Amino acid sequence: MEHTNPIQISPADRMAGLPAQFFAGLVSKANAQAAKGRDVINLGQGNPDRPTPPHIVAALQEAALNPLYHRYSPFRGYPFLKKAIVQRYKEDYGVNLDPETEVAILFGGKTGLIEISQCLLNPGDVCLVPDPGYPDYWSGVALAGGRMEYMPLTADNRFLPDYDAVPIEAADKAKLMFINYPNNPTGAVADADFYSRTVEFSARHGIVVASDFAYGALGFDGAKPISFLQTPGANEVGIEFYTLSKTYNMAGWRVGFALGNPEIISLINLMQDHYYCSLFGGIQAAAAAALTGPQACVAELTSVYESRRNALFGALAGIGWQADKPGGSFFCWLPVPKGFSSAEFADILLERADVVVAPGIGFGEFGEHYVRLGLLAPEARLEEAINRIGGLGLFG
Numbered sequence: 236m237e238h239t240n241p242i243q244i245s246p247a248d249r250m251a252g253l254p255a256q257f258f259a260g261l262v263s264k265a266n267a268q269a270a271k272g273r274d275v276i277n278l279g280q281g282n283p284d285r286p287t288p289p290h291i292v293a294a295l296q297e298a299a300l301n302p303l304y305h306r307y308s309p310f311r312g313y314p315f316l317k318k319a320i321v322q323r324y325k326e327d328y329g330v331n332l333d334p335e336t337e338v339a340i341l342f343g344g345k346t347g348l349i350e351i352s353q354c355l356l357n358p359g360d361v362c363l364v365p366d367p368g369y370p371d372y373w374s375g376v377a378l379a380g381g382r383m384e385y386m387p388l389t390a391d392n393r394f395l396p397d398y399d400a401v402p403i404e405a406a407d408k409a410k411l412m413f414i415n416y417p418n419n420p421t422g423a424v425a426d427a428d429f430y431s432r433t434v435e436f437s438a439r440h441g442i443v444v445a446s447d448f449a450y451g452a453l454g455f456d457g458a459k460p461i462s463f464l465q466t467p468g469a470n471e472v473g474i475e476f477y478t479l480s481k482t483y484n485m486a487g488w489r490v491g492f493a494l495g496n497p498e499i500i501s502l503i504n505l506m507q508d509h510y511y512c513s514l515f516g517g518i519q520a521a522a523a524a525a526l527t528g529p530q531a532c533v534a535e536l537t538s539v540y541e542s543r544r545n546a547l548f549g550a551l552a553g554i555g556w557q558a559d560k561p562g563g564s565f566f567c568w569l570p571v572p573k574g575f576s577s578a579e580f581a582d583i584l585l586e587r588a589d590v591v592v593a594p595g596i597g598f599g600e601f602g603e604h605y606v607r608l609g610l611l612a613p614e615a616r617l618e619e620a621i622n623r624i625g626g627l628g629l630f631g
């Protein structure tokens with residue numbers, strides 16, 4: 236029977252304002268290729284491939300039996316989880332936070348990245364976003380009816396925004412800005428000097444800083460990424476988003492935090508009081524076990540990604556594809572050979588080498604001329620992917 240709606244469904248304007256999901260097309264092309272029976276190597280997404288460490292899974296198994304957790308959790312989450320993230324920040328970064336007022340528990344970092352724009356932006360308000368950058372920043376700004384001003388990230392400036400290049404009117408109008416180091420998609424890392432300049436710029440123009448520290452645990456060559464909150468004055472101007480997704484391979488568990496300025500944290504908490512009850516208590520118990528338990532798994536994971544990075548760059552050198560190694564995250568940002576757009580090049584790699592990469596244009600205009608590869612397959616598969624690409628004869 237044909238279905239006809241008895242009423243007309245007309246979406247709110249804000250739905251039309253949502254940016255197109257660029258990577259959805261990529262996923263369906265990759266699936267179509269795999270459905271033909273091809274051996275597709277998918278390096279296009281950012282989904283950690285390794286399992287959650289067993290002691291964290293065991294903590295969930297045990298906690299699942301606790302009837303307390305079968306009931307609604309406290310609206311703003313269990314205090315033990317807030318204390319656990321505070322302890323981790325103290326140990327890892329020497330940052331002191333008040334678990335009561337400077338922590339909000341999130342359903343993954345993504346949720347907070349969307350919420351902050353809704354908490355701070357009125358329609359027409361300006362938000363500074365990195366270009367290239369993680370597309371969820373755009374989604375939050377679009378839902379709030381805000382306007383984006385892009386801060387180009389270029390190789391010449393080590394993929395850091397150049398605050399002197401932000402037009403003064405945009406800086407004065409901006410209410411919020413996003414920064415993200417270790418960076419998705421470029422793999423760049425930030426130093427203390429950059430964060431000091433960020434605090435100074437934000438204080439001068441009255442802009443709230445949202446530091447996305449999703450890849451905070453993943454720094455290479457012995458350099459541990461620093462937290463924005465380590466910067467003097469950071470807590471007065473902004474917050475940091477942290478997530479367990481990458482640090483403990485817990486992407487499916489959906490646990491993240493907003494940390495820092497109490498006024499901003501209270502806005503996020505207030506908004507969340509209306510959207511949700513907090514996460515399942517068992518997940519909160521397991522998240523606390525991750526944060527307070529042995530951290531050797533984190534060091535081990537970092538060295539796995541570092542070895543993969545080195546293997547991939549060895550293969551790249553072998554085929555004459557020149558690029559800079561990432562200092563952190565699990566992404567490699569590789570220049571596209573002349574004569575191709577990033578989307579054309581990604582299509583060629585999929586069609587002719589069965590390798591999925593993310594075209595840089597999906598992260599913004601300044602992402603054109605690059606593709607992003609995730610270090611999310613074993614070394615041998617990464618090497619095979621690059622060797623297949625080498626076989627196309629597009630380099631050197």
Ligand code: PLP
Binds near residue numbers: 369477486
């Ligand atoms: N920020 C960046 C830059 C990311 O790449 C991701 C995930 O891919 C996130 C935030 C959000 O992660 P989650 O929602 O799993 O915490």
